[in-house]
Amino acid sequence: NAGVTQTPKFRVLKTGQSMTLLCAQDMNHEYMYWYRQDPGMGLRLIHYSVGEGTTAKGEVPDGYNVSRLKKQNFLLGLESAAPSQTSVYFCASRISGRAGKDTQYFGPGTRLTVL
Amino acid sequence: AQTVTQSQPEMSVQEAETVTLSCTYDTSESNYYLFWYKQPPSRQMILVIRQEAYKQQNATENRFSVNFQKAAKSFSLKISDSQLGDTAMYFCALIGQGGSEKLVFGKGTKLTVNP
Secondary structure: OOOEEEEOOEEEEOOOOOEEEEEEEOOOOOEEEEEEEOOOOOEEEEEEEOOOOOOEEOOOOOOOEEEOOOOOEEEEEEOOOOHHHOEEEEEEEEOOOHHHHHOOEEOOOEEEEEO | OOEEEOOOOEEEEEOOOOEEEOOEEEOOOOOEEEEEEEEOOOOOOEEEEEEEOOOOOOOEEOOEEEEEEOOOOEEEEEEOOOOHHHOEEEEEEEEEOOOOOOOEEOOOEEEEEEO
16 A cells, blocks of 8 residues: 655756656545645645546646546646746645545655756 | 644754644634644655544644644644654644635744754
8 A cells, every 4th residue: 555656756847848747546535636835835735636537726726737537646737847836746635525634645745846 | 715824933842852833823614624744854744633623622642732722723733752753844734624625734833853
């Protein structure tokens, strides 16, 4: 049982390049999330998904796209990376319903640098 | 809007002593969850303790306990018998039991445990 995994762990991009971050969970969770963490800040929600085939915007969605084609995977895409997107990205998941709000399981994070 | 405020950017404590981290919040929801997360240098987000606002009894987890003052909208974390492994960033977070999926984080408190 690996929990929540993220690929890659580190990445350096040049401005304008594109990339996709992969989040995978093996807990059969319905809900999945992408957050970013910047220095001196807590985590901020980018996008989330309440089930396979669904996505919704969070607090800071601009410049990112997401897809949830399979229940266990949640992809975060950057079409044209900008230096402002330099950050640490965390994926999380939880079971559905209000009861599941008491626990989110976090992945180990991806450190992205955009030059 | 929901907000979480951690007024202590940095704190330090001697090994084996007790330290209290402060957190205040604001929400219009009648029921919600409050959390303390620990983020060591490894970057992993680790749930330390959670409290459901509906429950008046303060949560405890081994050496970690909270002082939940609902009327004052205060949620402080007490760490007893501090250990070197407690050195980390600590984040206070809140999620409402309503329809929003937004887990709101404070900016964090950097705790250093000195030998």
